[in-house]
Amino acid sequence: MPAYYLEALTVTLGIILLMAETFCSCKSKAWVGISAAIGLAVILCLTFIAIGPDAKPDACWAKWPMWNFYNFDSLAKFYKIFALVTTIFVLLLAVDYRKILARFTEVPDSEVGTGEFYALPVFACAGMMWLASAKDLAGAFVALELVTVTFYILVAYMRRNVGSLEAGVKYLILGALSTGFLVYGIAWVYGATGTMSLAQISETIPHLKDTTALHFGVALVMVGLGFKIGAVPMQVWIPDVYQGAPTPATAFLSVGSKAAGFILTIRFFTPFLANEATRGPVLTLLLIIACATLLFGNLAAIPQTNFKRLLAYSSIAHAGFLILALAAWAPETAASLGSIKVVSFYLATYLLMTLGVFFVLAQVRIQRDGESISDFNGLGKTNPLLALALTVLLAALAGVPLTAGFIGKFFVFSLAVEAKLWIGISIGFISAAAGFYYYFSVIRAMWWNVSTDNKAIALPCISKVCIALLTLAVLVLGFWPQPILALLK
Amino acid sequence: MLALLVFLPIVAFIAILFGAPARLTAIAASAINLVLGLVAVATWKNASLWAFSLPVLDKPALHLAFGFTDGMSVIMVLLSVIVTLAAVLSGSAPEGKEKLYFGSSLLISGGALGAFAASDLFFFYAFHELALVPTFIMIGMLGRGDRRDAAWKITIYLGLGSIILLAGLVWLANLTGTYNMVEMVKAAGHIDLASQKAIAALLIVGFGTLVSLFPFHSWAAPAYASAPAPVAMLHAGVLKKFGLYGLLRLAIPLVPEGLQFWLTPLLVLLLGNILWVGYVTISQKRLDLMLGNSSVMHMGYIFLAIAALIAFPENPLARSAAIVLMFAHGISIALLFGLADRIERSTGSLDFADLGGLAKSAPGLAFIFGIAAMASIGLPGLANFSGEILVFLSAFKSYNGTAGLGPVQIACVLSIWGVVISAVYMLRAYRNVFQGPAVKSTASAADITCVDRLPAILLVLALFAVGLYPNLLLNLLK
Numbered sequence: 001m002p003a004y005y006l007e008a009l010t011v012t013l014g015i016i017l018l019m020a021e022t023f024c025s026c027k028s029k030a031w032v033g034i035s036a037a038i039g040l041a042v043i044l045c046l047t048f049i050a051i052g053p054d055a056k057p058d059a060c061w062a063k064w065p066m067w068n069f070y071n072f073d074s075l076a077k078f079y080k081i082f083a084l085v086t087t088i089f090v091l092l093l094a095v096d097y098r099k100i101l102a103r104f105t106e107v108p109d110s111e112v113g114t115g116e117f118y119a120l121p122v123f124a125c126a127g128m129m130w131l132a133s134a135k136d137l138a139g140a141f142v143a144l145e146l147v148t149v150t151f152y153i154l155v156a157y158m159r160r161n162v163g164s165l166e167a168g169v170k171y172l173i174l175g176a177l178s179t180g181f182l183v184y185g186i187a188w189v190y191g192a193t194g195t196m197s198l199a200q201i202s203e204t205i206p207h208l209k210d211t212t213a214l215h216f217g218v219a220l221v222m223v224g225l226g227f228k229i230g231a232v233p234m235q236v237w238i239p240d241v242y243q244g245a246p247t248p249a250t251a252f253l254s255v256g257s258k259a260a261g262f263i264l265t266i267r268f269f270t271p272f273l274a275n276e277a278t279r280g281p282v283l284t285l286l287l288i289i290a291c292a293t294l295l296f297g298n299l300a301a302i303p304q305t306n307f308k309r310l311l312a313y314s315s316i317a318h319a320g321f322l323i324l325a326l327a328a329w330a331p332e333t334a335a336s337l338g339s340i341k342v343v344s345f346y347l348a349t350y351l352l353m354t355l356g357v358f359f360v361l362a363q364v365r366i367q368r369d370g371e372s373i374s375d376f377n378g379l380g381k382t383n384p385l386l387a388l389a390l391t392v393l394l395a396a397l398a399g400v401p402l403t404a405g406f407i408g409k410f411f412v413f414s415l416a417v418e419a420k421l422w423i424g425i426s427i428g429f430i431s432a433a434a435g436f437y438y439y440f441s442v443i444r445a446m447w448w449n450v451s452t453d454n455k456a457i458a459l460p461c462i463s464k465v466c467i468a469l470l471t472l473a474v475l476v477l478g479f480w481p482q483p484i485l486a487l488l489k
Numbered sequence: 490m491l492a493l494l495v496f497l498p499i500v501a502f503i504a505i506l507f508g509a510p511a512r513l514t515a516i517a518a519s520a521i522n523l524v525l526g527l528v529a530v531a532t533w534k535n536a537s538l539w540a541f542s543l544p545v546l547d548k549p550a551l552h553l554a555f556g557f558t559d560g561m562s563v564i565m566v567l568l569s570v571i572v573t574l575a576a577v578l579s580g581s582a583p584e585g586k587e588k589l590y591f592g593s594s595l596l597i598s599g600g601a602l603g604a605f606a607a608s609d610l611f612f613f614y615a616f617h618e619l620a621l622v623p624t625f626i627m628i629g630m631l632g633r634g635d636r637r638d639a640a641w642k643i644t645i646y647l648g649l650g651s652i653i654l655l656a657g658l659v660w661l662a663n664l665t666g667t668y669n670m671v672e673m674v675k676a677a678g679h680i681d682l683a684s685q686k687a688i689a690a691l692l693i694v695g696f697g698t699l700v701s702l703f704p705f706h707s708w709a710a711p712a713y714a715s716a717p718a719p720v721a722m723l724h725a726g727v728l729k730k731f732g733l734y735g736l737l738r739l740a741i742p743l744v745p746e747g748l749q750f751w752l753t754p755l756l757v758l759l760l761g762n763i764l765w766v767g768y769v770t771i772s773q774k775r776l777d778l779m780l781g782n783s784s785v786m787h788m789g790y791i792f793l794a795i796a797a798l799i800a801f802p803e804n805p806l807a808r809s810a811a812i813v814l815m816f817a818h819g820i821s822i823a824l825l826f827g828l829a830d831r832i833e834r835s836t837g838s839l840d841f842a843d844l845g846g847l848a849k850s851a852p853g854l855a856f857i858f859g860i861a862a863m864a865s866i867g868l869p870g871l872a873n874f875s876g877e878i879l880v881f882l883s884a885f886k887s888y889n890g891t892a893g894l895g896p897v898q899i900a901c902v903l904s905i906w907g908v909v910i911s912a913v914y915m916l917r918a919y920r921n922v923f924q925g926p927a928v929k930s931t932a933s934a935a936d937i938t939c940v941d942r943l944p945a946i947l948l949v950l951a952l953f954a955v956g957l958y959p960n961l962l963l964n965l966l967k
Binding site for chain 2: 334335336337380384388391395401406413414417418429436437440443444448449479480481482485
């Protein structure tokens, strides 16, 4: 099966769901979410039998000019799987989150008009999958906008909630600004090299007499990409938008949108990092951004009292570690994994940990009606197993050994030590120490503080299974990371 | 077999989580581990019997690997299994918290065993961290007094210490190009002096924080004072020795010249442990705080042995001294914390002002506590004496009368004063708690029961065995 069928199927699924939802009179919209998740799961299975033109050069579809815009290497496959898995979990989270969603939409406390909330992530997923295959800046830009525009709607979905509306406006304005930077930067790159194709850019760079214009373009594109991945200087929107958006949309933003941003960053920077002429300045730029992002994300997270906001800062902090891995650019060798695989591995572990935390957060939001750290007080007494799972997930985010999070950080630091980025390493370690502090403040609240509300949280079936699955995966990958690395082969 | 030893407590923890009877499972697992530990002492040289290796990662090559590289690992594993059994036997969980109480104790034990048995740097570090998390949670949840502050303090101190340590370890692994600890030591010669100095500083501060080296020690006393008995026993007795073990296993062979550079500051710091913390210990008004501080103070002696080893690398006596004292201190402090918990259960207080004359109503307790206190002071015939005398001898090993006293010898002379200090606080504590007229809380206190005697006797036996015949351990180190 040609690989681009996957995106086509995903978009088709989204359109069918939108239509079906319009004509169905069911009061509960849970079925839309469930069927979207099932549909995506089927597409996920199909990913493993999808092939590119190299596998079957004689087929008529393999000769289409389409393949000038679209490639299907192992990296593309990995990020397609990543996007699908994220979206499936987000949809399941949204199904359990219906009650809160219904409270703030068209007709309060009824699910009328909430159906699109389950169909839109499918479109965003198609955009992310396309991004993973981007080979050309024009195509990448269109795919990225498909993701961003979908998110404009998802973030502001709870339109009777001031926080959600505020988040929507902030996301829209800064998103538009960053798109401007991105297009302007792409224009400069095109002007300097005369091509949009990343492969041809790579061939052109050695022949350029003057790379100033190109560097300017790269810096502008980095600003635009920084918005997607949550890097300084475009990180300011993250705390407010994460806090205001509906929790499933926040989870989707912090995992899906970030990963989409990173695959594009990897694709975009590969030609510049492969060429001697441009590598130096680009690495300096990345290192500065990495250090600033690490410091901002980790230090600003320390005084937070709202858990969702804390997770926003934590998402900035993790972006810092990921950019540090790129700043320590290394190709894959016999002894080292190389930056691309390290970033991909880190993102995969980040997916598991963060989505697990969001599942718990959503249930606390629904049943204790709050998202601040003090709402987790006494969880260790009322729900010991849930608290244990959240402890594991947070410890993984903090980078405690024998969890998947530690291996990710370990890879990043190994790369940075090899590249001798001493400043980046020192700041990374300071950040990891700060991370310890703020993640453990939630663990402290759960186990040591006494709650005023002694009611146990009743976990719905879907959340229970998802949390257990994600926690177990975090633990198993903590001492046996091979499965993810095998996917990256 | 070593993998079995490490994973048995962890499997037992999971079993407890899923409903196995907590206390019984914990005792059974620790008892089996004790047997395995004793078998290990007899047969550890047979590497094929004990070694275990499972490739985890290709790039960089990591193995989930266990193995006894030398007698030091065997002794530390033996210490862990003895203290674990004593800890789960003497612990009494608060109502309804048995799962957490015994499960966490097992997890701490599994982590410590994993760290001492690991032959791969990655898992050496990782297992220690695994043991820390339940320690924090237990102190915060089931501790006494201002448990939250104490738990938060230990979390931050040890978290920071571990991260500094990690920086040093990753750097070492990068320079030697391998994570296998045996291979690392073989590649030791290639590290340049500047890196050695920096790594040595990171390792001294990192491992030092974990061992409560002065001035990074202030987490220890409050944490031990508020920790539930098994946690205090396991942490002070076993887990804390991880830092010393790491210094002996990695820092000394890999960065000897870097450590030389920091020798004088290290000597000042260890005198801070012995003298400063020693005086702080004398002024304590509660038994638990006093024991916590005394455990910090005694770390100074082990650091003295390490300093002697740094100063004269051809000094096998110093290495043996450090290891014997680590073992002896681990056993004696576990015994003391276990008994302090017992005193609190029968009198309801550990404040010296509320106690007195306990020997009349609880003679058995008084007798065993007396032995533990004497061991801690360093009375000949008990294990600590063997350790301390070896430390002092090793510090003078390379001394020749013509050259005058070197820095290590001066530090040694000063630290002998610590023996007097520990006699003062231990004997005063004994007098305050057990002698004099009985007061209200102690008049009707129950004596130690047969069941409670079991763990105490186990530990006392270990103290006497090593005290009377230190070759038991020294032979393992040959």
